[in-house]
Amino acid sequence: MVTPGPLARHPRDHDLLLAALTAPSPSENTPWRVELPTPSKSIDQLRVAIWAEDPSCLVDHATARALAAVEQMLSRTGAMVRRSAGPCSSVTPRACSSSSCTTATAPAGDEAAAEELAAARALRNDDASPRAAFLRHRTQTHRTWLRTDEDRAKLRQTWQQFFTEHDDLLTPAAPTPAIPAGSRSLAVDGTERSFFDQTGWANLTSHVGLPSLVVPVTPTEEGLPIGVQIIGPAYTDRVLLALAEELTPLFGLSPQARRVEGRGSSRAAAPRIGPVPPRQAEQGASCLPVGVACGSYRSPPRAAASDAGRAHQSPHSKRAGQCNAQAPRVFRD
Incomplete structure (x- = not known):
């Protein structure tokens, strides 16, 4: 999976890291504290937008099917889900490339x-x-940077307006499943694309200060992970972590996408989202990490808060259990 941020086996681990990043260092002797908001809605109350494709950063069939399966799963929970063209005119806006x-x-x-x-x-x-x-x-030049920074401020306002109508945005994490380590080429359904498309979706939010997570959804037949990116409004880092924690067990997938035969051809079946045995879920959570692409809050690493390891309670929990009573909750205390 593509993520320009830390990897962890479970959203709980990222919650611990977030507590460390948003706590002042003891050596600073400062009174400041950061209180990021926690979830206030259950899953069935969420307004979720799906940005599934963009002509500037094409995705392959396997990635599109995985995202469609997530869309169906969210609809079954009762959430209000709809397709969206996204708040930007392109996956790779100029302000992102320039400011980075x-x-x-x-x-x-x-x-x-x-x-x-x-x-x-x-x-x-x-x-x-x-x-x-x-x-x-x-x-x-500095003048060019100032103009680019103005573009970034306008883009940030566009995102803020988008999140007055939506609570979360789901996008592909990358155009394709994971590619071999060290590869410097990218092919989308057999068509060669710019290698820099590999990070197009992941670069949507960092330059405008929005938090996002990359969550594994399903492996390919070769065992390579396909992930989706969850994006939220500014400073909703903990809200996204709680949502990912509740969605992860609902992403209980068949170990590999099955192949179904058609007349004269074969194609990969869309991944099926549903409950998996608890042990298999534990193994999946260990080998397919959750990635934090970026966050609203930026600070040098700090000492972890004393209560950072406590269990994180989320209002999503009750609804998730109703939707799929057999879906395991994978905790590591």
Whole structure:
């Protein structure tokens, strides 16, 4: 799975990490505290948007089927689920690409920085290659950055408006299931795509300060995980963790997608979401981690709060049990 953040076996582990990141260091001797909101709605009260596809970052059939299965599962819980084109005009907005590279050249030495500036000035105006884009972003002027930051502020307002009508947004985590480690190519249903599409969906939120989680949904026949990304409004980090904790057991899937035969061809069946035996759920939670893509709150690592390991209670719990009484709750206390 793609996630530019920490990995953990269970949302509970991320809750512990979040407590550490949002607690002041004892050496600071400061009175500040961060109280992030906790869930106030049950699953059947949620308004969930599904951003399933985008022409700027195509997804393959296996990923689309996995997301559709999650959509069906959420509908069965009673949540209000609908498809959406997303709050952005593109999965890869310019503000994201530009702002993500603004400090990339800062640690470079004077000689290396001068070489990059010279290389950027030598670029042709029509050079739209990934290398040229990255080089321009790394060497942009302060004026260019200020204008980009204005674009980012406008984009943040667009997201805020979107979340007045929705509680959560689900997207693919990546265009395809996990690719081999070290690979520098990406093919979507046999068609070669830019390798940078691999992080297109994961880069939706960091530059606008929104929290998001990547949760494993199902493995492919080869055992590679397919994940979905859950995005929430600013500062709802704990709300997303609680939601992921309640949804994880509902993602109890058959170990691998079955193949069904058609006339003259074969295709992978859509993954089925339902209860799995508790031991199998434990094994799945251990080998398919939950990833935090980003968060609303940013701080250097801090000492964990003393009560960070306590069980996290969520109003989603009761409804989840009603929807699927056999769905196991995987806790590690």
